[in-house]
Amino acid sequence: MRRLLRKRPALGMALLSGVSTAVGIVIVLAIDWFPxxxxxxxxxxxxxxxxxxxxxVPVFVLVMAVAxxxxxxxxxxxxxxxxGEPIHGNTRLxxxxxxxxxxxxxxxxxxxxxxxxxxxxxxTDPLIVNVNGQxxxxxxxxxxxxxxxxxxxxxxxxxxVEFRVKTDDxxxxxxxxxxxxxTDAVPGLTTKVLLKPSxxxxxxxxxxxxxxxxxxxxxxxxxxxxxxxxxAWIAKEQKxxxxxxxxxxxxxxxxxxxxxxxxxxxxxxxxxxxxxxSSAIGPGLDELSANAEKFGKQDxxxxxxxxxxxxxxxxxFLVPNFNDGVMPADYAKQLSPEELDTLVKYxxxxxxxxxx
Amino acid sequence: xxxxxxxxxxxxYRAVISQPLGLAFAVGLVALVRALYGYDxxxxxxxxxxxxxIVMPIxxxxxxxxxxxxxxxxxxxxxxxxxxxxxxxxxxxxxxxVNTDHKVIGIQYIVTTFIFFILGGLMAMVIRAELAxxxxxxxxxxxxxxxxxxxxxLMIFLFIIPVFAGIANYVIPLMIGAPDMAFPRLNAxxxxxxxxxxxxxxxxxxxxGGAFATGWTAYAPISTETPIGQQFFTIGxxxxxxxxxxxxxxxxxxxxxxxxxxxxFWRMPLLVWANFTTSLLVVIATPFxxxxxxxxxxxxxxxxxxxxxxxxxxxxxxxxxxxxxSHPAVYIMMLPGFGIVSEVISTHSRKPVFGYxxxxxxxxxxxxxxxxxxxxxxxxxxxxxxMRVPMMxxxxxxxxxxxxxxxxxxxxxxxxxxxLTTPLLFALGFITMFTLGGISGIVLAVIPVVxxxxxxxxxxxxxxxVLFGGSVFTIFAGLYxxxxxxxxxxxxxxxxxxxxxxxxxxxNLTFGPMHFVGVDGMPRRVAxxxxxxxxxxxxxxxxxxxxxxxxxxxxxxxxxxxxxGPKAAANPWRAHSIEWQVSSPPPIFNFDEIPTVVGGPxxxxxxxxxxxxxxxxxxxxxxxxxxxxxGGAPPPTTE
Numbered sequence: 001m002r003r004l005l006r007k008r009p010a011l012g013m014a015l016l017s018g019v020s021t022a023v024g025i026v027i028v029l030a031i032d033w034f035p036x037x038x039x040x041x042x043x044x045x046x047x048x049x050x051x052x053x054x055x056x057v058p059v060f061v062l063v064m065a066v067a068x069x070x071x072x073x074x075x076x077x078x079x080x081x082x083x084g085e086p087i088h089g090n091t092r093l094x095x096x097x098x099x100x101x102x103x104x105x106x107x108x109x110x111x112x113x114x115x116x117x118x119x120x121x122x123x124t125d126p127l128i129v130n131v132n133g134q135x136x137x138x139x140x141x142x143x144x145x146x147x148x149x150x151x152x153x154x155x156x157x158x159x160x161v162e163f164r165v166k167t168d169d170x171x172x173x174x175x176x177x178x179x180x181x182x183t184d185a186v187p188g189l190t191t192k193v194l195l196k197p198s199x200x201x202x203x204x205x206x207x208x209x210x211x212x213x214x215x216x217x218x219x220x221x222x223x224x225x226x227x228x229x230x231x232a233w234i235a236k237e238q239k240x241x242x243x244x245x246x247x248x249x250x251x252x253x254x255x256x257x258x259x260x261x262x263x264x265x266x267x268x269x270x271x272x273x274x275x276x277x278s279s280a281i282g283p284g285l286d287e288l289s290a291n292a293e294k295f296g297k298q299d300x301x302x303x304x305x306x307x308x309x310x311x312x313x314x315x316x317f318l319v320p321n322f323n324d325g326v327m328p329a330d331y332a333k334q335l336s337p338e339e340l341d342t343l344v345k346y347x348x349x350x351x352x353x354x355x356x
Numbered sequence: 357x358x359x360x361x362x363x364x365x366x367x368x369y370r371a372v373i374s375q376p377l378g379l380a381f382a383v384g385l386v387a388l389v390r391a392l393y394g395y396d397x398x399x400x401x402x403x404x405x406x407x408x409x410i411v412m413p414i415x416x417x418x419x420x421x422x423x424x425x426x427x428x429x430x431x432x433x434x435x436x437x438x439x440x441x442x443x444x445x446x447x448x449x450x451x452x453x454v455n456t457d458h459k460v461i462g463i464q465y466i467v468t469t470f471i472f473f474i475l476g477g478l479m480a481m482v483i484r485a486e487l488a489x490x491x492x493x494x495x496x497x498x499x500x501x502x503x504x505x506x507x508x509x510l511m512i513f514l515f516i517i518p519v520f521a522g523i524a525n526y527v528i529p530l531m532i533g534a535p536d537m538a539f540p541r542l543n544a545x546x547x548x549x550x551x552x553x554x555x556x557x558x559x560x561x562x563x564x565g566g567a568f569a570t571g572w573t574a575y576a577p578i579s580t581e582t583p584i585g586q587q588f589f590t591i592g593x594x595x596x597x598x599x600x601x602x603x604x605x606x607x608x609x610x611x612x613x614x615x616x617x618x619x620x621f622w623r624m625p626l627l628v629w630a631n632f633t634t635s636l637l638v639v640i641a642t643p644f645x646x647x648x649x650x651x652x653x654x655x656x657x658x659x660x661x662x663x664x665x666x667x668x669x670x671x672x673x674x675x676x677x678x679x680x681x682s683h684p685a686v687y688i689m690m691l692p693g694f695g696i697v698s699e700v701i702s703t704h705s706r707k708p709v710f711g712y713x714x715x716x717x718x719x720x721x722x723x724x725x726x727x728x729x730x731x732x733x734x735x736x737x738x739x740x741x742x743m744r745v746p747m748m749x750x751x752x753x754x755x756x757x758x759x760x761x762x763x764x765x766x767x768x769x770x771x772x773x774x775x776l777t778t779p780l781l782f783a784l785g786f787i788t789m790f791t792l793g794g795i796s797g798i799v800l801a802v803i804p805v806v807x808x809x810x811x812x813x814x815x816x817x818x819x820x821x822v823l824f825g826g827s828v829f830t831i832f833a834g835l836y837x838x839x840x841x842x843x844x845x846x847x848x849x850x851x852x853x854x855x856x857x858x859x860x861x862x863x864n865l866t867f868g869p870m871h872f873v874g875v876d877g878m879p880r881r882v883a884x885x886x887x888x889x890x891x892x893x894x895x896x897x898x899x900x901x902x903x904x905x906x907x908x909x910x911x912x913x914x915x916x917x918x919x920x921g922p923k924a925a926a927n928p929w930r931a932h933s934i935e936w937q938v939s940s941p942p943p944i945f946n947f948d949e950i951p952t953v954v955g956g957p958x959x960x961x962x963x964x965x966x967x968x969x970x971x972x973x974x975x976x977x978x979x980x981x982x983x984x985x986x987g988g989a990p991p992p993t994t995e
Contacts, residue, residue: 033875034808045804049875052802056795063762063791067784070769074705075776081930084707084772086961093767094711094760101759105752105798112802113745119804170578171671173736173811177877180808184737186672187577188665191738204886208811208879210571212578213497216882281497326498 017065024057038178038199041119045180048115123160131165133172133185135328136214137265138205148237151263152221155197156230163193169328173209184209197224213326214269214281257346274350283319288351307344366421374419382408402584406657409591413552421454422545444944456540458529461547465522469515472554476510479503481904488897490887500883502567509572513596514554516827520692521603523834524631530935531625533616533951538609546602553595560588576663576674580655590649597646604638607631618953625933625957630695633719637684645681672739679730687726693830697783700833701765703931704780705772708958710764718757725754735806744803751801778852782833785860789825814874820867840924844940851913858906865899932967933957
């Protein structure tokens with residue numbers, strides 16, 4: 001090979017580069033880059049990616065070929081103190097390597113623009129879903145479907161969906177990798193994502209913008225279901241919400257409290273066996289009743305007062321080894337006074353059951 | 357000297373004493389103001405910390421002696437115009453003093469920044485240990501967020517940006533035939549602001565509530581709400597930024613006014629061009645990050661509402677202002693490296709830089725285009741939709757001048773006489789990985805793809821390919837290249853090559869797989885991740901530990917060679933540029949006689965060509981005709 005390269009460098013290099021480019025393209029196309037495609041935008045974006053990869057391979061191969069060839073062919077012999085040929089430039093070559101990259105990137109930019117227009121095209125009769133990010137949980141509601149509220153995202157297959165994304169506190173980012181689309185949730189703004197789910201399955205909403213201690217645990221379940229299953233789910237949720245309210249009024253406070261605990265997002269940070277949460281960002285709540293008595297005494301509070309105060313103003317008393325400013329301070333605004341009472345009672349009733 | 361005299365005079369005694377005084381001043385000021393306003397309690401920890409973070413570094417800089425000369429002058433006391441008492445280093449102790457010699461300052465910069473590079477690297481090791489498997493192993497989420505935030509801040513503000521300033525400090529005045537920088541005392545001040553910023557960022561780990569944990573981007577509003585550790589970043593950046601701006605001004609004035617006779621702009625080595633253009637970027641862009649951090653500081657400390665939408669604030673404003681600096685900052689961290697690579701490739705392959713003028717023009721083109729692309733960091737931020745496509749196009753256009761540079765380096769290698777020394781190996785490694793980083797950069801301009809991969813490990817892979825495979829490899833190339841000039845000793849070539857191969861292989865094994873986990877759905881800045889990414893993350897972590905160890909080879913080589921390496925000749929690489937025409941290390945004022953420049957800096961292979969002549973040898977002013985590709989324009993007749 002080295003002899004061929006020395007004798008006929010152009011031919012040898014072209015041969016070597018051609019083969020490497022072909023191999024490279026096969027490799028980049030063979031790699032399974034993406035998660036499954038679960039929205040209609042996904043195939044378009046994946047194809048765009050493949051085109052970018054195909055365009056990249058020859059560029060990289062060319063650079064490598066020239067660099068490696070030079071190192072092998074023009075390497076100085078030991079003791080060689082001569083200089084290379086004083087070539088200062090070549091206008092034609094320079095015009096070529098300005099023009100070709102210019103054409104390449106222009107073409108790719110146009111293609112990228114076309115895909116962008118396509119995936120953001122106007123939708124017909126979209127399902128509106130309000131998405132709300134909060135340290136460190138997601139809430140969803142369906143304003144046109146009987147105002148159903150949920151902590152999991154359920155979507156019908158093959159229907160346009162318009163997500164209206166907001167946040168209660170800091171920046172978050174609403175991302176479902178299988179849909180390929182994301183947008184930041186920005187304080188003071190409502191941002192939008194338009195897409196059409198195309199594959200039945202279960203995925204995750206991933207928070208992609210650093211939002212604090214619980215950033216890596218800020219996930220929510222996504223289920224794409226058939227339109228029939230979706231309607232059934234909406235109906236069931238509407239019923240359970242009325243039931244839930246009735247249960248609270250009727251006395252099943254434990255169920256109502258547990259629902260509040262998960263729907264408000266407490267479970268994203270606090271361990272509580274009864275609600276099957278195991279996160280360790282905030283203090284664990286399984287021994288809350290004992291702790292509430294102990295810590296409450298220091299400020300002459302009853303356990304109820306202590307728990308309530310801790311939710312309303314998390315910085316007022318800090319459990320040892322936990323920091324101020326982690327827990328959002330606006331739960332008192334989110335919850336009605338009745339809901340707050342229900343939550344406090346629930347927390348004290350389910351904690352410390354093992355140790356009466 | 358008596359102790360009293362030591363405490364009054366500039367130096368470490370006074371610097372150390374200044375610290376409790378600074379703290380006392382902060383406590384007093386806070387107590388006074390809060391008492392006047394009737395606030396309770398009068399002593400507030402956060403307020404005192406904030407004021408102390410501003411006062412104590414200034415007290416240190418005054419204490420160590422950066423302002424003594426100016427104070428004396430301002431107060432009308434007698435000064436010595438040609439005061440060279442603080443110039444040059446005779447013993448190692450002189451490196452710990454305020455020194456006005458650009459060569460001493462260059463070494464001070466390089467050693468200091470490498471200390472922070474090591475600290476930042478150790479943090480990366482802890483990060484990779486934590487990420488070696490899913491779940492929580494070594495550090496809690498708060499510490500983890502602090503680690504990656506401080507890691508990035510140190511690497512950017514305390515290593516890559518200032519180490520280039522350090523190399524340029526040493527080399528640029530020598531290269532242009534100047535006895536020093538234009539403003540030697542400002543130069544010393546620039547250096548001494550730097551360690552204060554670095555110490556501040558590292559010290560944030562000891563703050564109540566932990567280190568700043570909002571990433572090096574410190575996006576509002578989370579940065580206005582997190583514990584006091586954030587203040588260490590907000591204020592630290594001001595000192596690093598001020599240092600950066602002052603140095604850049606110094607470079608601009610030096611390069612514009614202090615070139616040797618005959619050194620026209622078209623005869624400047626490309627490293628000088630690179631630092632000229634970089635300094636333009638620094639001077640124009642750095643005030644913007646200072647502004648963004650002042651907004652955060654005021655929101656945190658003074659109760660303003662720049663980023664509180666409920667009170668009329670605008671969250672996206674932070675990102676626009678921040679990236680208006682931080683995108684050009686990418687070029688601040690890359691253009692000097694381009695300059696180094698041009699020097700190294702030309703010298704070690706014995707050929708003129710191919711297309712010299714286009715190389716200089718492409719630097720200028722990158723500076724201009726660099727200011728028109730910031731919003732490509734914000735494609736999913738919720739900003740105005742119309743901005744995306746224009747920014748995609750400008751971003752992709754930067755590939756054209758960057759391509760010119762890559763192709764011209766390749767053409768410089770072509771038909772050269774290639775000496776595969778350590779600096780050239782690092783330059784070639786740089787070309788390889790920077791091409792990959794450039795390609796992923798193109799991918800990261802195409803909006804539909806960015807919507808998926810932004811904020812994922814693909815970004816982490818990309819920035820490490822451009823900033824480590826790109827910038828840091830050029831830093832290594834430059835340090836090996838100028839090591840004989842700086843120390844007067846040769847480094848160990850075998851160890852240098854070992855360092856190259858270890859870092860090249862393990863760099864790619866560490867950061868290559870991050871492309872895959874990113875596209876597959878792993879977000880960045882997470883302390884924990886889904887099990888599906890476990891295998892590749894384990895590989896990444898193991899590779900990163902070997903990658904970290906490879907640095908020890910470099911460290912050992914640098915330290916032992918400095919003490920025991922063979923003496924270096926004045927010009928071991930047989931280079932043409934001026935810094936190689938003086939002894940290694942150079943005399944205290946660089947030149948016994950100012951050289952006269954008579955031709956281009958890279959006239960390898962041109963019979964009898966020289967770049968500069970010294971002394972009585974009558975300068976053959978028209979020695980080399982201007983070649984087609986530039987390099988030897990005749991000097992103006994007025995000189």
